Amino acid sequence: MKTIRQLGLATVASAALAIPAAAETELTMYYPIAVGGALTEVVDGIVADFEAANPDIKVNAIYSGNYDDTRVRALSALASGEPAQLAVMFSIDAYDLIEQDLIVAFDDIEGVDAGWLDSFYPALMANGKIEGKTWGIPFQRSTIVAYYNKDMFRTAGLDPESPPTTWDEMISMGKALTKDGTYGIMIPSTGYPYWMFQALAIQNGKEVMSNDGLTTYFDDPAVVETLEFWKSLSTEHGVMPEGTVEWGTLRQAFLEGQTAMMWHSTGNLTAVKNNASFDFGVAELPANVRKGSPTGGGNFYVFKDTTPEEKAAALKLIEFMTSPEQAATWSIKTGYMGVSAAAYETEALKSYTAEFPPALVARNQLENAVAEFSTFETARVREGLNNAIQAALTGSKSAADALAEAQAAAQRLLRDYQ
Numbered sequence: 260m261k262t263i264r265q266l267g268l269a270t271v272a273s274a275a276l277a278i279p280a281a282a283e284t285e286l287t288m289y290y291p292i293a294v295g296g297a298l299t300e301v302v303d304g305i306v307a308d309f310e311a312a313n314p315d316i317k318v319n320a321i322y323s324g325n326y327d328d329t330r331v332r333a334l335s336a337l338a339s340g341e342p343a344q345l346a347v348m349f350s351i352d353a354y355d356l357i358e359q360d361l362i363v364a365f366d367d368i369e370g371v372d373a374g375w376l377d378s379f380y381p382a383l384m385a386n387g388k389i390e391g392k393t394w395g396i397p398f399q400r401s402t403i404v405a406y407y408n409k410d411m412f413r414t415a416g417l418d419p420e421s422p423p424t425t426w427d428e429m430i431s432m433g434k435a436l437t438k439d440g441t442y443g444i445m446i447p448s449t450g451y452p453y454w455m456f457q458a459l460a461i462q463n464g465k466e467v468m469s470n471d472g473l474t475t476y477f478d479d480p481a482v483v484e485t486l487e488f489w490k491s492l493s494t495e496h497g498v499m500p501e502g503t504v505e506w507g508t509l510r511q512a513f514l515e516g517q518t519a520m521m522w523h524s525t526g527n528l529t530a531v532k533n534n535a536s537f538d539f540g541v542a543e544l545p546a547n548v549r550k551g552s553p554t555g556g557g558n559f560y561v562f563k564d565t566t567p568e569e570k571a572a573a574l575k576l577i578e579f580m581t582s583p584e585q586a587a588t589w590s591i592k593t594g595y596m597g598v599s600a601a602a603y604e605t606e607a608l609k610s611y612t613a614e615f616p617p618a619l620v621a622r623n624q625l626e627n628a629v630a631e632f633s634t635f636e637t638a639r640v641r642e643g644l645n646n647a648i649q650a651a652l653t654g655s656k657s658a659a660d661a662l663a664e665a666q667a668a669a670q671r672l673l674r675d676y677q
Contacts, residue, residue, distance in 0.1 A: 284572040285317045289333040289346035289398070291557055292322045294333040301592045309579045316572045317384050325450075326352075326557060327638070337361065337562060344565045345573040347557040350386035351392045351633035351641075353439045353581035354472045358635060362560045364392040370572050375578060378599050380622075382515050385630035387558050389472075395558030396577055397598040398589075401524045402552040402624045405457050405545070406531060409518040409538040411436055411503040422520070422542040426462070429520075429545050433498030437517035443498035445518040448487065450506025450650040455522060457553045457632050460485045464548030467644075476658075477644060477666035486651050502653050508603075520538070524555060525621035530593025532615070541617035543624045556595065587611075596621045643668040 272579050292298050299322050306318045323329040326349040333346045348356075356362045365371050376393050387395030409419035415435040424427040433443025451534050453467075465481035468474065478483055492499040513521045514534055522544065531539065544552050559577045561570060579585060586602035589595060591611050597603055603612070603622065612618045634640050647661035656664075 263378070282524075283315055283317055284568050285319065285342070286344045286569065286572055286576060287319045287321060287336075288576070289321050289323050289329050289336070289343060289348070290327045291324065291329040291347060298593060301589065305580055305585055305589070308585075309576055312579070313572075313575065316522050316575065318576060325591045326596065330638075331546050333562075334359075334361065337402070337564065338468055343562055344569045345559060345561050345577070346397055347559055349637075350383075350395055350400070350556060350558040351631050351637055353386060353389055353558070354633060354635045355637050356393060356560060357389065360396055361563055363563045363565075363570070364394055365396060365561070365574075368561065368574050369567065370571060371574060372415055378601065379581075380598060380600065382554055382625040382628045382630075383598055385470075386554065386625070386633055395560055396581060397576075398557060398559055398581055399526070399593075399595055400554060400556040400558075401595055402621045402628055403455065403522050403544060404525050404528075404620050404624065405520060405522055405542045406513060406527075407520040407540050407542065408513070409515070411441065411516070411537075412439045415475055415519075419538070419540065423545045424541060424542075425545050425546065426547045430492070430496050430498060433492070433520070434496065437498050440666070441516055442500055442518045443522040444492065444522075445499055445504045445509055445512065446492070446522045447506040448503045448649060448652050449508050450487075451555075453632050453644045454509075454553060454555055455647050456489070456644070457520070457629075458544055458551065459489055461551035461553065461629055462544065462547045462549060462651050463488070466629065468632055468634055470630065472637075473673055475634060475640065475644075475666060475669040477647065477662045480529045483659050483662055486648065486662060489648075490652055490654075490658065494654075503649060517663045526556065526593060528621075529592060530594070530619065532594075532617075543620060543627070552624050552628050553631040554628050555631050590618065592616070594621075596625075634673060635676045639672055647654070 271535050290302060302320055304322055310318060323332040330348050330352055333343055334342045379397050383397040383400050387393055405422060406421050410443055412419040417432055417435060423432050436443040457467055460482050463481050463485045465479055467482060493501040509521055509523060512518055561573050581598055583601040583605050586597040587605040587608035590597040590608060597608055602608055643665040646664035650656040650661040651658040
């Protein structure tokens with residue numbers, strides 16, 4: 260029979276064995292799951308690979324809905340004292356996060372490699388570099404692309420390898436494709452209507468905001484004309500449903516043959532590839548005055564109220580997840596683009612894009628891409644623009660009146676920052 264002293268020593272010994280050899284740094288990462296596909300499994304796989312390579316760091320990934328949900332949940336956690344060291348949030352949230360003094364510039368994190376900061380596509384860094392510092396690192400990034408049903412093109416007598424390259428071609432092809440309960444084109448006007456509208460405005464030769472986050476141009480004649488054109492696709496040309504088109508169900512509508520063409524995030528590419536029962540293509544968006552799409556998606560941010568050890572661990576995780584090999588795997592599994600040129604030089608992504616060229620469209624479109632709409636007071640300014648777009652598309656206000664109201668509201672919100 261063991262003595263009390265022997266039992267005590269055994270307890271101490273087993274407790275010692277349970278203590279990890281190295282002190283563990285624990286990270287909580289808020290992550291948006293907003294677009295199709297089993298993204299949680301993909302992110303979980305990357306995190307598991309990171310933890311295997313870095314056993315002294317534990318990562319708790321909290322999947323938190325769309326980008327707006329993620330911002331609210333992450334900032335609520337910070338406000339209530341819950342742990343949160345990093346998050347993937349909207350690339351366009353940078354101004355507000357800086358204004359609230361919630362994030363740290365990557366340049367100011369000890370040990371950051373300046374070469375790494377310069378390794379990402381410049382168009383993807385446009386929303387993250389502000390006043391000479393890098394506040395966001397691109398990861399879940401996209402441009403808007405045009406998906407189209409090649410089988411429907413053939414049936415309509417259209418060349419399946421020649422999607423529309425201009426607005427006029429989009430209208431004429433859309434008319435040929437609109438029949439038997441199928442529309443020629445659907446552009447979503449819920450969820451992220453400002454994003455689609457910004458693409459149209461760029462194509463019409465006009466930006467909707469300045470590059471310093473201080474000024475909007477919603478009531479510019481070219482911007483008003485843009486919204487009138489969007490509405491005309493349904494009311495005048497009949498190639499799109501009247502009213503609003505739902506962001507969340509549009510991919511399924513395309514897969515079910517309700518529309519021959521759709522504009523959507525490249526983040527849907529793998530889901531469309533895996534589920535389409537027809538031959539489909541992917542194209543850059545058509546031009547009017549010029550070609551163009553805003554970039555989109557999420558950036559990594561590191562919260563300011565973290566210890567030096569946590570910042571170092573967060574940096575290590577972000578470097579791992581954006582490395583060429585991981586970025587290539589991410590792109591293949593989701594459809595989001597690789598965030599650096601080096602990702603497209605990996606054997607995995609070179610082989611994949613050779614076999615499936617549509618995976619290059621979003622990346623190629625970066626040549627004509629601009630920063631996604633972002634200002635100070637981004638959420639409130641954006642809400643005003645979204646409301647104006649939907650008011651015009653549903654016919655409750657004219658495009659000119661709706662955009663004039665949104666511009667006046669934006670000017671009030673931005674006045675203190677100017």
